[in-house]
Amino acid sequence: PMQRLLLITAYEALEMAGYAKNRTPATCHSRASSFMGQTSDDWREVNASQNIENFYITGGIRAFGPGRLNYHFGWEDASYSLDTACSSSSAAIQLACSALRARECDTSLAGGANVMTASSIFAGLSRGGFLSPTGSCKTYDEGADGYCRADAVGIVVLKRLEDAILDRDNIQAVIKGVATNHSAEAISITHPHAETQQRLFKRTLQDACLSHESVDYVEMHGTGTQAGDTIESTSVAKVFGPGRTLDNPLYFGTVKPNIGHGEAASGVTSVIKAVMMFSKNTIPPHIGVKRKMNPKLLDFNAIGMKLADRNVPFKPNPRGDGKRRIMVNNFDATGGNTSIILEDPPKLSAVGEDPRGSYVITVSAKTRNALWENTRRLVEFLKMNPQAKLSHLSYTTTARREHHSFRRSHVATSVSDLQASLERNLEAQHERSIKPKSVxxxxxxxxxxxxxxxxxxxxxxxxxxxxxxxxxxxxxxxxxxxxxxxxxxxxxxxxxxxxxxxxxxxxxxxxxxxxxxxxxxxxxxxxxx
Structure with a gap:
């Protein structure tokens, strides 16, 4: 199941990124890699008590997750499976960034997955005092009593910024800095350590060449434990709080009360939330406080920090350079801490109007039924977006998609013209079979x-x-x-x-x-x- 989810999510991420293999030097199949965070072997453990069959190894061992991605997409660069517990996907993103910076690869998939199918992990986490006996993650609530586990999968497509600009990619955000350290001085291996976290934040800012005032929002790890929430929020306040006012506050929050703790995929989940905040221009409300704020926490209003209690417009710092920045924290139970600073994507210059009067729009799929379904979805898209630009559709469907053995192209001069052609094609596909001609x-x-x-x-x-x-x-x-x-x-x-x-x-x-x-x-x- 985990490999299947990784494949589906990777395919969707690549389509959203407009990836087409070997289209440019940066998308060469020999220079693409994958870094996936995975912590548990639930499916393998469940199957270990059943009959051991042919695909027990290839379908259950974690290393085959990223390995299968490389094999499926025909990539010849490295594939890595990482396990740093809850920070696995953030560690995967950091290693992917390091490989890109070192020019060991040109395109990379990074992320993680968590699939809960074994009761033994639940039992172990419960006995260890990690899980909430009352349900959800109640981050910053006085009744915070542990976290709620979640199935999760998330993948991001990473490239060097200069390559992404050159390839005219759909850039969603820029990773300005990333760093990892370990809480070696903590009182126990699972206990957070404030000074170590503060050193990490300063190191991440240094890697990004930024000051603490330039960060507008912090996506906390925030699992909903008394010790973890208190120490993390205090550490953030000490590093990012100085100079803040209620007129220019530092907003913070966490996605875990919304969807649970995705463990190995929690880091990339938070990164995706941050990217959506950029695209939606909104700071979403924090829903972790069910009754009232935990009295052990700092007085956030007094130091210019805010938890959003409703949708808040996400605006750049009026004293800054006009770019919004988010820091994402992702810590793990083994003592590891990773932080990532994200920035608004660059504003690329608009291309002039396309002078062509007609455009080629292509629909492609691996099977006849999939071709019909993709055609139907394009018709639905046009009905919902009658103002869509044919030049954009033409570019996306021809230059920014992988093309498969079943393919149809339509020449159109307007959206209505294209829609009529697609609908005729839908009817024709029902009436006759599509067989590739012999070559x-x-x-x-x-x-x-x-x-x-x-x-x-x-x-x-x-x-x-x-x-x-x-x-x-x-x-x-x-x-x-x-x-x-x-x-x-x-x-x-x-x-x-x-x-x-x-x-x-x-x-x-x-x-x-x-x-x-x-x-x-x-x-x-x-x-x-």
Whole structure:
């Protein structure tokens, strides 16, 4: 179940990001990686008491989660499964950022998942005093008595900012700084330590090259424990509180009272909440206080800190540079602490009006039924968004989507024109089956060669050129004659060429052409020649 949820969520995240494999240098399949936080092996433990079958290892071991993502998407860079308890997904994000900064990869999926199927984890957490006996996470309430577990899965797509701008990506937020430390001086391994948290916050600000006044909101870890909530809020107040007033307050809150504690996925859940705050321009209300504030907490009003009790417009600090910033805290029961500072996405310059009068909109899927369903959903989208721009739809569906074996393209001049074409297509798909037509590659034999017959593609197609050069290298390693001159030099006299050289040139050209067509999605049923 965890692997399935990771696959579904990763696919959705990549579609939202407009990812299309090998479209740009930053989306090259050999430079994409995945970092996933996973803490429990519930499904494996449940199956361990049943019959051990063929897929017990590949379906239950945590390492196969990110490994399956790489395998499914055809990525050749690293895949990592991380376990730092409740901060696993934040640790995954930090390691992904480190890999991107070091240019070890160009695109990365980072996140985590938590699937609760084993009662033993519930029992252990309950006996250890972690879980609330009364239900939800009552963060900052006087009756806070532990946390409520939650199933959760979340994934974000990460790239270096310069690459994302160059690729004209849909940038949702910028990670300005991230840091991790460990509460080695705490009274117990599971107990938070205030001074360690404060050092972490200062280190994260230093990594982001920011001052404490530039942070507008803190998304707390806030699980709903007496010790944890008190220590974290006090630590935040000491680092971010100085200089705050009720006219320019530091807002804070936590998502856990809303959806529970997603454990290994709790960090990425908080990051996603922060990203939504940017896009919705809203600070959502904190719902953890059920009765009244915990008297052990600081007087937040006196130090310029606020818990939102209703939707509050999220505005930039009037004394700042116009950018809003959120710090996300994510701590774990083993003593680890991770903080991430997020910033508003850059405002990219608008592209001028598209002068074209007609546009190509493409619908693609892996099966006939999925193609019909995707077409229906696009029709519904157009009904709800009659003002949608065809130029945007055309760009998204052609350049920013993975294309599959079932595909239909529609040429339209207006939204109503496109909608009518899609609806006709929906009816036609019900009436007849869609079968891909057979494709045969037919190549000629000896004596059809001519000088420079592959020169144009060799100059213009990097893929074709790499295939041809690889075959040239193979021939030379086998002590066969070079054929590259015959394919690229228009001044070569083909009549003087050695027959072996001519045959090698023809074979290499045909193999390279076949691979080029296959890379475009044209797969042959038969090859003759």
């Amino acid at each position: 045969v590659f037919v190549f000629t034999g000896q004596a059809s060669q001519y000088a420079a017959m592959g020169s144009q593609l060799f100059k213009t197609s990097g893929f074709f050129r790499s295939q041809l050069l690889a075959l040239e290298t193979t021939c030379i390693s086998l002590n066969l004659p070079s054929f590259l001159e015959l394919l690229t030099n228009p001044n070569v006299d083909t009549k003087l060429c050695d027959p072996v050289q001519s045959q090698l040139a023809l074979a290499a050209l045909e193999v390279s052409l076949a691979k080029l067509w296959c890379s475009w999605g044209v797969k042959p049923d038969l090859v003759i020649g």
